[in-house]
Amino acid sequence: SSLFVYPTKIIIKTCGTTQLLKSIRPMIRLARTLGLALHSCRYSRGSFIFPESQPFPYTSFKDEVVYVEENLPKSLRYRKASVMPSTDPSRAWHVFTASVDLVPTCEPIVFEVCMTELDRVLARSFFRRKGENAKNSDAAGKEMTRLSGINAINPNAFICDFAFDPCGYSMNGVDGDRYSTIHVTPEDGFSYASFECVGSVYDCGEDDVAEVLKRAVEVFRPGNVSISTTYGGDGYSHEVTKRVERVLSKKLGLKCRSRLMDEFPGSGTVVYQTFTPRRK
Amino acid sequence: MAVSGFEGFEKRLELRFFGDDPVSNAMGLRLIDFESLDEVLHAVQCTVVSAVANRSFDAYVLSE
Numbered sequence: 001s002s003l004f005v006y007p008t009k010i011i012i013k014t015c016g017t018t019q020l021l022k023s024i025r026p027m028i029r030l031a032r033t034l035g036l037a038l039h040s041c042r043y044s045r046g047s048f049i050f051p052e053s054q055p056f057p058y059t060s061f062k063d064e065v066v067y068v069e070e071n072l073p074k075s076l077r078y079r080k081a082s083v084m085p086s087t088d089p090s091r092a093w094h095v096f097t098a099s100v101d102l103v104p105t106c107e108p109i110v111f112e113v114c115m116t117e118l119d120r121v122l123a124r125s126f127f128r129r130k131g132e133n134a135k136n137s138d139a140a141g142k143e144m145t146r147l148s149g150i151n152a153i154n155p156n157a158f159i160c161d162f163a164f165d166p167c168g169y170s171m172n173g174v175d176g177d178r179y180s181t182i183h184v185t186p187e188d189g190f191s192y193a194s195f196e197c198v199g200s201v202y203d204c205g206e207d208d209v210a211e212v213l214k215r216a217v218e219v220f221r222p223g224n225v226s227i228s229t230t231y232g233g234d235g236y237s238h239e240v241t242k243r244v245e246r247v248l249s250k251k252l253g254l255k256c257r258s259r260l261m262d263e264f265p266g267s268g269t270v271v272y273q274t275f276t277p278r279r280k
Numbered sequence: 281m282a283v284s285g286f287e288g289f290e291k292r293l294e295l296r297f298f299g300d301d302p303v304s305n306a307m308g309l310r311l312i313d314f315e316s317l318d319e320v321l322h323a324v325q326c327t328v329v330s331a332v333a334n335r336s337f338d339a340y341v342l343s344e
Contacts, residue, residue, distance in 0.1 A: 001290070001326050001341075001342035001343070001344040002339070002340065002341060002342060003317075003321070003326075003328075003339070003340040003342055004337055004338070004339050004340075005309050005310055005312070005317070005337060005338040005340075006308075006309065006310070006336065006337040007305075007306060007307055007308030007309055007310055007337075008296060008297045008298060008299070008308050008309065009294065009295070009296050009297070009309070010294070010295050010297075010309055011292070011293070011294045012292070012293045012324065013290045013291070013292045013293075014290060014291055014324060014325075014326055014342065014344050015287055015288060015289070015290045015291070015344055016287050016325075016344045017287060017325075018291065018324050018325045018326055018344050019323065019324055019325055020291040020292075020293050020324055021291075021293065022323040022324055023293065023320050023321075023323060023324050024293070024295070026319070026320045026323065027295055027320060028295075030309075030312050030316055030320070031295075031297050031309060034299070034305060034308060034309065034311055034312070035299045035300060035301065035305060036297035036298065036299045036305075036308060036309065037297060037298060037299070038295060038296070038297055039296045039297055039298045040294075040295075040296045041293070041294070041295055041296075042292075042293070042294040043291070043292070043293050043294075044292050045289055045290065045291045045292060046289035046290075047289065048287060048289055049287055049288050049289060050287050053287065054287070058291070100298075105296070112292065114288075114289060116288070137329070137330075138330065141330075158332065158334070160330050160331070160332040160339060160341060161330075161341075162329050162330045162341045170329075170341045170342075171341070172330075172332065172339040172340070172341055174332055174333075174334050174337075174339055176334075176336060177336035177337065179337065179339055183290065185288055190288065192288030192289070194288075194289075194290055196292075
């Protein structure tokens with residue numbers, strides 16, 4: 001899980017049965033002591049792998065939306081909740097947004113990648129080796145970063161990594177004002193990895209977002225990939241969507257199985273794409 | 281839930297704020313002390329295991 005704190009923005013991403021939405025009210029309260037008021041809220045997630053284990057209000061997306069709305073100021077009046085389906089009924093994308101303004105603020109594009117069925121050999125990099133227990137979690141995390149090739153996704157980023165015991169990995173990447181994050185659980189049968197980063201339609205060359213996403217997916221060679229792309233003030237770029245599909249197809253053999261777009265008042269446009277290997 | 285207690289797909293929350301005088305308070309939310317952040321994370325059921333910061337933002341790796 002990760003937390004990013006900017007001067008006027010906070011991003012919290014948690015897995016397991018965490019109670020993420022309980023952070024809304026205290027964060028609004030803390031911000032108020034600094035003279036800051038809430039401008040917008042965005043909650044998103046994929047379909048839970050073990051939905052029956054999630055505590056209230058995560059029992060259904062509808063319950064989550066009710067809970068969030070009860071904790072938001074009335075000034076955030078432009079609101080929308082949407083479940084974006086894919087060809088696989090168990091892989092939908094859930095988004096709720098609320099904003100004070102109807103027009104989105106100019107923000108970088110956010111890419112959220114979810115991967116399941118990780119390549120078994122590559123996933124081994126995220127297990128701590130026997131006899132390595134004495135090594136601290138930071139040192140073990142650095143080794144996982146290097147062995148897996150995560151350090152090559154963005155060579156300019158400073159990486160803060162952590163290895164869990166006996167397996168699992170989290171890292172945050174820091175590159176100027178841009179963050180990235182990866183979370184991995186490598187256990188066969190329910191292996192999962194996520195990658196998230198920000199970018200711009202103007203990034204090119206090694207920084208081209210399609211290339212960055214390709215390098216991230218290549219670390220895990222997963223059986224299923226979904227990419228949610230959120231466009232704020234820059235507006236939707238169909239070229240980015242198509243370029244991601246071209247690069248993942250040409251270089252990783254991943255075929256786009258579904259693509260859906262939805263607009264959120266005051267919060268921009270979300271594109272949800274799912275991929276599986278062409279041979280599947 | 282799996283034996284390991286694992287649930288892969290994350291929940292993600294993004295909150296954006298605005299102030300009357302952003303120039304005089306350029307650090308904004310970054311001025312929140314660690315104890316207060318830790319209390320929020322306690323409610324969420326996470327703790328900080330690693331942290332890094334630069335001129336633009338603070339990044340924390342959490343326990344879950």
